Amino acid sequence: MADEAKPPTRRSTPIWLYLVLGAGLFLMVVPFLWMAISSIKPEAEVRAVPPTWWPETITMDNYVSLFTRLDFPTYFFNSIVVALAVTVGNVIFGAMLGYALAKLVFPGKRVVFGLVLGTLMVPGVVTFVPLFVLTTNLGLTNTLPGMFLPFLAAPFGVFLMRQFIMGLPDELIQAARIDGAGELRIFFSVILPLCGPALATLGILTFLGSWNNFLWPLVVAQTEDKFTLPVALALYAVGQNATQYGLLLAGAVVVVIPVIAVFLALQRYIMQGIAMTGIK
Amino acid sequence: MAQRISPRHVDPTRRQQAVAAWVLAVPFMALFLVFTAGPVLASLGMSFTDIRSTDMQTPFAVGFTGLENYTRLLSDPLFQKVSLNTGVYVVLGVPLTMALALAAAVGLNRITRLRGLFRVGYYLPVVTSIVAVAVVWKFLLRAEGGLVNTVLSSVGINGPAWLDSTTLALPSLVVMAAWRNLGTLMVIFLAGLQTIPVEMKEAAEVDGATSWQRFRFITVPMLRPTLLFGAVITGIGYLQFFEEAFVMTKGGPLDATRSATYFVYDQFGFGNYGYAAAASYLLFLAVVVLTLVQFRLLREKD
Numbered sequence: 404m405a406d407e408a409k410p411p412t413r414r415s416t417p418i419w420l421y422l423v424l425g426a427g428l429f430l431m432v433v434p435f436l437w438m439a440i441s442s443i444k445p446e447a448e449v450r451a452v453p454p455t456w457w458p459e460t461i462t463m464d465n466y467v468s469l470f471t472r473l474d475f476p477t478y479f480f481n482s483i484v485v486a487l488a489v490t491v492g493n494v495i496f497g498a499m500l501g502y503a504l505a506k507l508v509f510p511g512k513r514v515v516f517g518l519v520l521g522t523l524m525v526p527g528v529v530t531f532v533p534l535f536v537l538t539t540n541l542g543l544t545n546t547l548p549g550m551f552l553p554f555l556a557a558p559f560g561v562f563l564m565r566q567f568i569m570g571l572p573d574e575l576i577q578a579a580r581i582d583g584a585g586e587l588r589i590f591f592s593v594i595l596p597l598c599g600p601a602l603a604t605l606g607i608l609t610f611l612g613s614w615n616n617f618l619w620p621l622v623v624a625q626t627e628d629k630f631t632l633p634v635a636l637a638l639y640a641v642g643q644n645a646t647q648y649g650l651l652l653a654g655a656v657v658v659v660i661p662v663i664a665v666f667l668a669l670q671r672y673i674m675q676g677i678a679m680t681g682i683k
Numbered sequence: 684m685a686q687r688i689s690p691r692h693v694d695p696t697r698r699q700q701a702v703a704a705w706v707l708a709v710p711f712m713a714l715f716l717v718f719t720a721g722p723v724l725a726s727l728g729m730s731f732t733d734i735r736s737t738d739m740q741t742p743f744a745v746g747f748t749g750l751e752n753y754t755r756l757l758s759d760p761l762f763q764k765v766s767l768n769t770g771v772y773v774v775l776g777v778p779l780t781m782a783l784a785l786a787a788a789v790g791l792n793r794i795t796r797l798r799g800l801f802r803v804g805y806y807l808p809v810v811t812s813i814v815a816v817a818v819v820w821k822f823l824l825r826a827e828g829g830l831v832n833t834v835l836s837s838v839g840i841n842g843p844a845w846l847d848s849t850t851l852a853l854p855s856l857v858v859m860a861a862w863r864n865l866g867t868l869m870v871i872f873l874a875g876l877q878t879i880p881v882e883m884k885e886a887a888e889v890d891g892a893t894s895w896q897r898f899r900f901i902t903v904p905m906l907r908p909t910l911l912f913g914a915v916i917t918g919i920g921y922l923q924f925f926e927e928a929f930v931m932t933k934g935g936p937l938d939a940t941r942s943a944t945y946f947v948y949d950q951f952g953f954g955n956y957g958y959a960a961a962a963s964y965l966l967f968l969a970v971v972v973l974t975l976v977q978f979r980l981l982r983e984k985d
Contacts, residue, residue: 432789452828496711509704556714586703615812632812655815
């Protein structure tokens with residue numbers, strides 16, 4: 404009798420679905436686990452055929468080599484500086500223009516909006532040749548500013564901030580105007596404090612994007628002391644260290660682990676950002 | 684007597700707003716014009732010239748060659764090869780990534796427990812550097828002692844040298860890329876699935892529809908705009924395929940994995956800036972066409 408009252412779809416989830424999803428999850432993380440396990444094996448064991456599952460000898464030699472034979476602290480520093488600069492630039496400038504486009508009336512608004520949104524889909528490969536000519540003529544090749552300046556103002560940030568700020572009530576702004584607040588003051592002390600979640604999302608996505616960016620740093624960095632982590636790793640992977648798997652895998656761990664840590668800590672904001680814009 | 688007032692004085696707050704808006708817009712727009720919009724146009728301009736790396740100091744003193752770069756590209760066997768490869772990346776990569784992402788999203792949508800854990804796990808590769816992931820996969824796909832072939836040999840299959848084969852290298856890179864990218868689409872699809880009213884599925888179930896029929900005749904049509912959007916952003920991504928091939932195969936063997944972006948990078952390295960710019964614009968054209976096709980398909984539905 405009580406059973407008949409139950410809605411038809413409220414069945415328990417079949418166990419096989421959990422098994423299939425679990426197998427999928429295993430396939431998603433196993434490359435990372437194998438990377439981490441292999442990076443603490445000695446070089447000879449890394450190349451062993453067939454491979455050992457668990458390291459017979461655990462060693463930190465590969466990590467030590469990143470510091471002694473290669474210059475990973477420098478690459479790490481370069482990656483951090485570039486990613487932080489790009490993040491700060493995009494968050495500040497994106498929020499400013501995003502607010503103007505969302506809430507203010509001004510001549511040229513449609514042109515600005517069209518111009519910025521029109522380049523949202525332009526592949527990076529289209530601009531890098533003239534950018535290189537420009538960067539060279541500005542004397543910025545092989546410098547960190549040369550790496551971050553071209554990325555300080557990206558359309559994605561404007562788009563995301565505009566979407567978010569459009570959802571804030573107009574009454575807030577009108578009330579502040581009646582109270583006599585200046586237009587810029589309204590932005591900085593009324594709007595910006597309400598943008599926390601959107602700024603966090605934009606900041607994290609921008610940081611990750613910059614940390615993983617490859618083509619432009621590859622082109623601009625010409626000496627090792629200006630390499631970012633992905634550039635260093637890629638050039639070692641195709642260069643004379645190509646078969647030093649232990650070393651390369653330790654390098655991959657250093658590139659990947661900070662990002663995974665940030666993601667696990669802040670994944671809520673990342674998922675929100677994708678849901679909000681549909682773009683990673 | 685009423686003063687004559689020009690319209691712009693009617694509303695002083697309007698003027699303040701316009702001034703404030705431009706103050707807020709100027710930093711972004713200055714950087715944007717110099718480093719994005721300018722180069723987009725400059726690239727188009729360069730594609731009609733014979734500019735080379737030696738013309739760096741005098742970019743405006745180079746020879747105008749009209750469409751020559753483009754006609755040369757279209758008859759360049761290597762460009763034909765990389766265009767074909769790029770097409771194959773898109774044609775193989777988009778359906779594979781979408782199918783895996785949709786399966787994951789539909790699965791996650793049906794479970795109640797551990798959904799957060801699965802979502803994070805499936806999304807994890809997306810946030811990691813393609814370069815680092817490519818290094819790891821190159822190691823996994825080694826012919827001797829690679830994890831993939833070790834697992835295969837345990838079930839009696841003698842795995843090939845994936846990345847050294849002109850036929851297998853490109854599909855191997857596609858599988859790796861699908862593994863890395865499916866998380867983005869999964870999150871987008873999951874958000875789309877949650878907008879489908881539960882009542883519709885329940886009604887269909889009462890009417891005796893099987894779960895495949897519900898998927899085929901309710902979920903897929905309701906999700907159509909989301910699926911199309913997903914197909915386009917994934918397609919745009921695969922059109923720009925580069926890092927995976929750079930790290931794992933250097934574009935080889937015999938250019939079997941060289942992509943259009945890789946071609947642009949190579950030509951840039953050779954100093955052929957005009958030629959590189961023209962190739963990048965053809966790639967841009969492909970992106971635009973793909974985007975327009977999406978809008979067309981979306982409108983047909985309405």
